[in-house]
Amino acid sequence: MTDAASPIGHRARRFRARDAIVCTLVAALLLVLFGGSAIREQGEEMDPGFTRSVVLAVGEPAGAIADALPFASAARDATAWLSPDDDLGDEGSFATAPVAAGGTAARDAVAPVGPEAFDPRDLGAPPPARGPLRTLLVTGDSMSMPLDAELARRLAGAGVRTVRDPHIGTGISKDDLLDWGALSLKQTRDEQPDAVVVFIGANEGFPLPGADGREVECCGPEWAALYATRVRRMMDTYRRDGAARVYWLKLPAPRDPDLARIARAVNAAIEAAAAPYRAQVRVVELDELFTPGWRFRNAMEVDGQETIVREPDGIHLNDAGARLAADVVEERLGADFALSASG
Numbered sequence: 001m002t003d004a005a006s007p008i009g010h011r012a013r014r015f016r017a018r019d020a021i022v023c024t025l026v027a028a029l030l031l032v033l034f035g036g037s038a039i040r041e042q043g044e045e046m047d048p049g050f051t052r053s054v055v056l057a058v059g060e061p062a063g064a065i066a067d068a069l070p071f072a073s074a075a076r077d078a079t080a081w082l083s084p085d086d087d088l089g090d091e092g093s094f095a096t097a098p099v100a101a102g103g104t105a106a107r108d109a110v111a112p113v114g115p116e117a118f119d120p121r122d123l124g125a126p127p128p129a130r131g132p133l134r135t136l137l138v139t140g141d142s143m144s145m146p147l148d149a150e151l152a153r154r155l156a157g158a159g160v161r162t163v164r165d166p167h168i169g170t171g172i173s174k175d176d177l178l179d180w181g182a183l184s185l186k187q188t189r190d191e192q193p194d195a196v197v198v199f200i201g202a203n204e205g206f207p208l209p210g211a212d213g214r215e216v217e218c219c220g221p222e223w224a225a226l227y228a229t230r231v232r233r234m235m236d237t238y239r240r241d242g243a244a245r246v247y248w249l250k251l252p253a254p255r256d257p258d259l260a261r262i263a264r265a266v267n268a269a270i271e272a273a274a275a276p277y278r279a280q281v282r283v284v285e286l287d288e289l290f291t292p293g294w295r296f297r298n299a300m301e302v303d304g305q306e307t308i309v310r311e312p313d314g315i316h317l318n319d320a321g322a323r324l325a326a327d328v329v330e331e332r333l334g335a336d337f338a339l340s341a342s343g
Contacts, residue, residue: 116242116279133158133337137193137238139165140200143251146319147199150326158340163191171203172230173218184234188244195337196238197329199249202315205262219265228269235273239280245336246281247329248274252290255298255314264294282332286325290317 046052090096121127136155138148144166152162165187170178180200187193207215208226216223231248238246248270251263267287274281290309291297299308302320309321317325333339 130338135193137163138197142168144199147322173206184237197247201251224269228273231273249284250287255296
């Protein structure tokens with residue numbers, strides 16, 4: 001077929017191997033000029049090994065060339081219009097948005113996050129040096145018994161003064177018998193504890209006053225927020241401006257479904273309340289230890305034997321359960337303080 005009869009109308013150009021080599025070299029040159037630093041960064045993120053060494057062998061000189069020349073920045077400027085942000089204005093900007101001072105929220109302002117919100121260990125930093133534990137306060141409602149006695153017995157040999165201060169029948173969501181906001185302040189002033197263990201929640205679920213004065217029934221998000229606010233105030237009091245450590249124990253699931261619904265809300269509130277003070281407040285998850293999956297169980301395996309760990313009421317821990325709880329608390333105390341003896 002002649003060229004005139006060809007559907008294309010002319011003979012297609014044939015590329016030679018040399019053309020392919022030239023194209024490859026040109027593409028490599030452009031990659032070095034415009035993206036050399038990207039090759040280097042990709043190599044630095046790879047796991048150690050032969051492949052990483054090969055990529056860095058190419059990427060490091062390519063990155064050095066790209067850094068020395070203006071092509072990469074010119075390319076970024078030329079394509080910046082693809083995701084423009086220069087017409088957003090100042091409203092909502094991090095530079096101009098109001099931030100409440102002193103951690104107190106104001107209108108149109110967001111309370112800042114303080115360094116107390118982070119446990120140094122979560123950031124990969126070494127924890128503070130462990131000092132001696134001189135005074136331990138164990139408090140709460142009837143849930144704190146007999147845990148308080150067990151901890152006092154174990155820590156006596158370490159020279160720890162354990163203050164046992166349970167208040168049976170009381171609750172944070174009820175203040176007819178006792179106001180825990182006022183009590184926590186008095187306890188802290190009187191005892192100056194280095195550590196505080198709090199186990200409370202057998203008598204919760206009472207309506208709480210909302211911001212508009214109306215009573216909020218348990219156990220939705222609004223009630224949990226009000227309860228968490230009370231718990232946060234207590235945590236802040238107990239931590240003594242960072243001088244003390246607080247160990248707030250979550251509730252194991254009770255047997256009764258209605259009580260379990262309240263306990264679930266209490267536990268969620270505890271987690272939320274502790275957020276600003278993770279440097280000093282430890283949430284101890286007894287719920288997972290005794291009732292994994294939030295399923296009540298009366299007994300569990302202890303040292304290879306099935307052991308009853310709950311009282312017949314389906315709420316409290318018995319002596320065996322208290323010993324297990326004390327194991328967990330003692331371990332958490334030992335991570336923050338130098339304990340010379342136990343058992």
